[in-house]
Amino acid sequence: AQTVTQSQPEMSVQEAETVTLSCTYDTSESDYYLFWYKQPPSRQMILVIRQEAYKQQNATENRFSVNFQKAAKSFSLKISDSQLGDAAMYFCAYSVDSSYKLIFGSGTRLLVRP
Amino acid sequence: NAGVMQNPRHLVRRRGQEARLRCSPMKGHSHVYWYRQLPEEGLKFMVYLQKENIIDESGMPKERFSAEFPKEGPSILRIQQVVRGDSAAYFCASSPRPLAGGQETQYFGPGTRLLVL
Numbered sequence: 001a002q003t004v005t006q007s008q009p010e011m012s013v014q015e016a017e018t019v020t021l022s023c024t025y026d027t028s029e030s031d032y033y034l035f036w037y038k039q040p041p042s043r044q045m046i047l048v049i050r051q052e053a054y055k056q057q058n059a060t061e062n063r064f065s066v067n068f069q070k071a072a073k074s075f076s077l078k079i080s081d082s083q084l085g086d087a088a089m090y091f092c093a094y095s096v097d098s099s100y101k102l103i104f105g106s107g108t109r110l111l112v113r114p
Numbered sequence: 115n116a117g118v119m120q121n122p123r124h125l126v127r128r129r130g131q132e133a134r135l136r137c138s139p140m141k142g143h144s145h146v147y148w149y150r151q152l153p154e155e156g157l158k159f160m161v162y163l164q165k166e167n168i169i170d171e172s173g174m175p176k177e178r179f180s181a182e183f184p185k186e187g188p189s190i191l192r193i194q195q196v197v198r199g200d201s202a203a204y205f206c207a208s209s210p211r212p213l214a215g216g217q218e219t220q221y222f223g224p225g226t227r228l229l230v231l
Contacts, residue, residue, distance in 0.1 A: 004156075035219070045157070045205060045222035091156055100147070101170070102207075102220060104156035 002027045004094050006105035013082045014113050020067075021077045021108045023092030032096045034068065034075045039089040039107070048090070051075065079110075087112045116141065118208050118223035119188075126229045133193040133200070135226045139208030146189045147220060148181060151203040163189060196230045203227050 003026045013019035025034070036048040051059045051068050058066050063083075067076045079086055092105040119138040127133050139146050144165050149157040160173040163183035171181065178196075183189040193200055207220035 037222075042224070043203060043227075044224050045207075047219055047221070050219060093157075100145075100162055101159040101173070102147075102149070102157070103159070104149075106156045 002029075002094060002096060002103050004092055004103050004105040006092055006108050008108045009106075010109040010111065012111040012113060013079070015082055015084060017082055018078060018080045019082055019110065021079075021090050021092075021110065023075045023077070023105055025073050025075065025092075025094050027073070027094065027096065029096045032094060034066075035093040035095070035102070036064070036066070036075075036077045037091045037093060037104075038086075039091060040085075041088070045091075049077070082112050084112050084114060086110060118143075118206055118221055120204075120206050120223035120226050122226060123224060124227045124229070126231065127196045128231050129197055130195050133196050133228055133230075135191040135193075135204050135206075135228070137189040137191070137206030137208075137223060139189070139206075140210075140221055143208035143210050143221075145209045145211065146183050147207045147209075148189075148191050149205045149207065151205060151225070153202070157205060160191075193228075196228075198230045201228055201230045 005024045032053045034051045038046045038048050049059050049061045049064050058068050063080045065078045089107045089109050091107045093102045095102050121136050146163045148160040151157045161181045162170040178194045180192045203225045205225045206223045209220050
């Protein structure tokens with residue numbers, strides 16, 4: 001069974017600094033997609049970044065980038081120049097190519113200190 | 115282009131009542147997914163629907179829960195005879211095509227917070 005694990009229930013970062021959120025997953029599939037979603041206090045789910053497993057290049061979206069290590073089944077999110085608005089729950093998610101369900105981790109709460 | 119819309123945003127029911135949650139996908143999206151988020155947990159897949167068809171309901175509880183996505187109108191998630199354990203946030207997501215095999219992404223609505231007293 002596919003699982004997604006986020007081992008950091010909570011992380012804290014100083015404003016303008018960099019923070020990395022960890023995510024590991026378990027799968028026997030070769031084709032799949034990985035996502036990071038942000039859930040602010042409004043609880044709206046916002047897509048931050050996505051990565052196709054067949055792509056070796058790490059995805060980047062402005063201040064957000066991932067470190068995708070396929071062999072290690074690791075998919076960490078790096079947030080550079082952290083801003084107060086980045087404070088939220090962050091969920092890592094996985095979807096296998098032959099399916100459509102998103103499988104979510106338990107989330108990491110990010111606190112940003114001014 | 116309006117995003118995924120869900121209503122109501124908040125719903126309070128007493129035990130034994132029925133809850134009906136509505137989801138209008140983004141314009142041009144014909145695939146709808148429902149997820150449930152219990153307090154302090156991640157989202158869990160419930161059901162995947164296309165217009166007039168249930169494709170996968172493997173995440174739905176076997177009793178009291180049902181979903182539909184009619185040809186016209188929003189998708190409906192119905193919970194009959196609600197119990198306190200049904201209290202959760204219910205999220206709907208939509209995509210223009212199935213997530214698999216393409217470049218699609220699921221776009222989420224703001225969720226409906228169901229509280230069962």
